Amino acid sequence: xxxxxxxxxxxxxxxxxxxxxxxxxxxxxxxxxxxxxxxxxxxxxxxxxxxxxxxxxxxxxxxxxxxxxxxxxxxxxxxxxxxxxxxxxxxxxxxxxxxxxxxxxxxxxxxxxxxxxxxxxxxxxxxxxxxxxxxxxxxxxxxxxxxxxxxxxxxxxxxxxxxxxxxxxxxxx
Amino acid sequence: xxxxxxxxxxxxxxxxxxxxxxxxxxxxxxxxxxxxxxxxxxxxxxxxxxxxxxxxxxxxxxxxxxxxxxxxxxxxxxxxxxxxxxxxxxxxxxxxxxxxxxxxxxxxxxxxxxxxxxxxxxxxxxxxxxxxxxxxxxxxxxxxxxxxxxxxxxxxxxxxxxxxxxxxxxxxxxxxxxxxxxxxxxxxxxxxxxxxxxxxxxxxxxxxxxxxxxxxxxxxxxxxxxxxxxxxxxxxxxxxxxxxxxxxxxxxxxxxxxxxxxxxxxxxxxxxxxxxxxxxxxxxxxxxxxxxxxxxxxxxxxxxxxxxxxxxxxxxxxxxxxxxxxxxxxxxxxxxxxxxxxxxxxxxxxxxxxxxxxxxxxxxxxxxxxxxxxxxxxxxxxxxxxxxxxxxxxxxxxxxxxxxxxxxxxxxxxxxxxxxxxxxxxxxxxxxxxxxxxxxxxxxxxxxxxxxxxxxxxxxxxxxxxxxxxxxxxxxxxxxxxxxxxxxxxxxxxxxxxxxxxxxxxxxxxxxxxxxxxxxxxxxxxxxxxx
Ligand code: SF4
Numbered sequence: 001x002x003x004x005x006x007x008x009x010x011x012x013x014x015x016x017x018x019x020x021x022x023x024x025x026x027x028x029x030x031x032x033x034x035x036x037x038x039x040x041x042x043x044x045x046x047x048x049x050x051x052x053x054x055x056x057x058x059x060x061x062x063x064x065x066x067x068x069x070x071x072x073x074x075x076x077x078x079x080x081x082x083x084x085x086x087x088x089x090x091x092x093x094x095x096x097x098x099x100x101x102x103x104x105x106x107x108x109x110x111x112x113x114x115x116x117x118x119x120x121x122x123x124x125x126x127x128x129x130x131x132x133x134x135x136x137x138x139x140x141x142x143x144x145x146x147x148x149x150x151x152x153x154x155x156x157x158x159x160x161x162x163x164x165x166x167x168x169x170x171x172x173x
Numbered sequence: 174x175x176x177x178x179x180x181x182x183x184x185x186x187x188x189x190x191x192x193x194x195x196x197x198x199x200x201x202x203x204x205x206x207x208x209x210x211x212x213x214x215x216x217x218x219x220x221x222x223x224x225x226x227x228x229x230x231x232x233x234x235x236x237x238x239x240x241x242x243x244x245x246x247x248x249x250x251x252x253x254x255x256x257x258x259x260x261x262x263x264x265x266x267x268x269x270x271x272x273x274x275x276x277x278x279x280x281x282x283x284x285x286x287x288x289x290x291x292x293x294x295x296x297x298x299x300x301x302x303x304x305x306x307x308x309x310x311x312x313x314x315x316x317x318x319x320x321x322x323x324x325x326x327x328x329x330x331x332x333x334x335x336x337x338x339x340x341x342x343x344x345x346x347x348x349x350x351x352x353x354x355x356x357x358x359x360x361x362x363x364x365x366x367x368x369x370x371x372x373x374x375x376x377x378x379x380x381x382x383x384x385x386x387x388x389x390x391x392x393x394x395x396x397x398x399x400x401x402x403x404x405x406x407x408x409x410x411x412x413x414x415x416x417x418x419x420x421x422x423x424x425x426x427x428x429x430x431x432x433x434x435x436x437x438x439x440x441x442x443x444x445x446x447x448x449x450x451x452x453x454x455x456x457x458x459x460x461x462x463x464x465x466x467x468x469x470x471x472x473x474x475x476x477x478x479x480x481x482x483x484x485x486x487x488x489x490x491x492x493x494x495x496x497x498x499x500x501x502x503x504x505x506x507x508x509x510x511x512x513x514x515x516x517x518x519x520x521x522x523x524x525x526x527x528x529x530x531x532x533x534x535x536x537x538x539x540x541x542x543x544x545x546x547x548x549x550x551x552x553x554x555x556x557x558x559x560x561x562x563x564x565x566x567x568x569x570x571x572x573x574x575x576x577x578x579x580x581x582x583x584x585x586x587x588x589x590x591x592x593x594x595x596x597x598x599x600x601x602x603x604x605x606x607x608x609x610x611x612x613x614x615x616x617x618x619x620x621x622x623x624x625x626x627x628x629x630x631x632x633x634x635x636x637x638x639x640x641x642x643x644x645x646x647x648x649x650x651x652x653x654x655x656x657x658x659x660x661x662x663x664x665x666x667x668x669x670x671x672x673x674x675x676x677x678x679x680x681x682x683x684x685x686x687x688x689x690x691x692x693x694x695x696x697x698x699x700x701x702x703x704x
Contacts, residue, residue: 051381054358055409058406094383129565132321173671
């Protein structure tokens with residue numbers, strides 16, 4: 001037990017300040033995020049991640065957002081286990097045809113207004129896979145999309161930017 | 174037994190069974206030995222292989238003119254043989270290998286769905302990769318099947334898939350997925366349980382089928398490498414490497430030595446990153462969050478370093494046909510050496526704590542047992558195989574540079590439980606660090622001005638086989654290029670093909686709430702399997 005405590009103490013806090021992106025728009029959003037989440041989402045923004053056909057690279061970076069360096073939960077943003085608890089769907093991958101109905105149903109199970117983030121190049125425009133007999137391509141070909149986060153995969157900082165941007169959109173929605 | 178000995182024994186046994194080998198070639202698909210046989214002998218040849226204890230490692234088909242050319246990959250301790258035959262496209266029927274090799278079950282069903290090959294005596298006639306995006310009489314890998322297909326406007330759920338039924342008092346079913354509760358890939362699990370213990374698990378995969386084999390056709394080598402890097406994002410280096418190796422062999426060229434060393438280094442980096450992530454996640458799945466946070470922190474530092482070196486946190490698109498995109502200079506090498514020292518210390522301290530936690534032991538020891546016999550029957554490679562006594566490691570076989578110049582011992586255990594699979598991963602973190610240090614030595618012995626890339630010949634043509642040990646295990650990549658150097662056929666076999674069926678056995682008798690930790694200890698790739 002002592003060794004665990006010592007290790008925890010030696011590790012200290014790794015969490016980094018919210019991304020300072022020298023982008024006045026995002027900086028303003030960054031300062032506002034907690035207020036926004038408090039005001040619009042009663043203190044918590046619940047995200048349901050849906051892999052609709054990704055290569056799993058996108059998932060690795062979404063995991064990282066929940067890790068100690070980024071720790072997105074401190075902004076009141078957390079990932080939930082069911083679409084029924086979600087304010088936002090974070091969708092990755094081109095939508096494979098075999099996932100098309102599952103994605104639609106997940107979307108239908110999300111309370112309205114449910115917001116959708118298309119995360120990663122595949123989700124934004126089909127990426128390397130495009131549209132084919134097996135792939136519907138971009139998420140917007142299947143369900144409406146509010147925000148797109150490009151990148152293959154988007155880095156944790158880009159993901160945080162995208163989620164901040166969504167909260168900005170949601171304010172006016 | 175030397176390669177020559179066992180191969181001549183194999184040929185003698187085939188002759189004994191009246192299997193005619195029409196031609197053999199040591200070069201056409203090197204390092205594998207290619208043997209052409211008659212379609213009627215397909216089953217008999219597999220029986221001979223089975224008797225000689227060869228491992229079955231995959232099957233693919235390739236429509237050429239009026240034929241479908243079939244290739245099955247067999248292995249004897251690091252020596253590969255490709256059995257090849259041809260059947261007529263309008264009546265493609267052949268003996269199944271599944272009765273002899275249970276690991277062949279899903280690969281053969283995949284081949285049936287994709288190319289219409291009927292396997293006689295296959296014990297399971299159900300579709301596998303096909304859901305409802307194309308019909309039973311269509312086969313996407315036929316040349317006359319358009320890339321766009323003709324899918325229904327909305328592809329319905331594959332609701333009528335006939336799962337094996339179970340009956341009995343108090344027996345119930347739990348359907349899970351395709352959308353899971355965590356941040357993970359989609360797939361369906363059908364549990365049948367009585368009380369808490371699992372009586373049976375049936376997996377239904379194919380949800381993330383993206384048509385990779387089809388959309389590869391017509392690409393140039395660079396485009397193929399990009400696609401291969403997205404077969405399974407967590408194995409992007411290993412898959413791209415396997416595919417580039419296949420392309421390079423098809424062209425009869427080799428990348429410069431420095432490129433091979435850098436590839437090896439990146440591939441070990443990928444292994445370390447994934448093992449760290451999974452060790453943490455396994456602990457988290459039994460409610461121990463401390464290692465999860467520690468491992469995530471180590472992994473994040475590691476990935477940032479990867480981004481510094483390669484411009485990409487997962488090192489995507491760094492391996493390219495003919496070489497690599499980045500060189501490592503003296504500063505980079507020193508930085509890597511320091512990072513290796515740091516990680517070795519940090520991992521040692523953390524793993525010592527884990528080894529000393531009775532509560533962790535209580536949950537992981539004996540949980541999720543896979544017997545060496547089952548692992549062998551399925552042909553499971555990687556940490557799943559190694560934790561159940563299967564010493565399958567292409568690096569140790571010295572099949573490719575830079576490993577052909579490195580000494581390496583495979584981590585091995587017979588215990589077969591979750592603890593053993595985690596233990597193998599812990600050992601591999603350290604052995605990878607040692608290998609990487611040796612690779613840095615090799616780099617330092619060269620001038621960093623030396624080439625890291627060689628042009629492919631103008632119109633490469635031919636076929637090649639890539640064989641790479643990724644962090645999950647053995648990756649096989651097959652490429653055939655046409656006269657213009659474009660892809661005519663591409664097939665990639667992720668190790669997950671054989672560890673997914675292992676998971677169905679692993680969970681038996683375990684309680685349903687232990688499924689996540691059993692699953693995580695295997696961590697099959699959905700995307701790598703579904704293609
Ligand atoms: S955007 Fe890139 S990382 Fe994400 S799913 Fe697509 S190919 Fe994979």
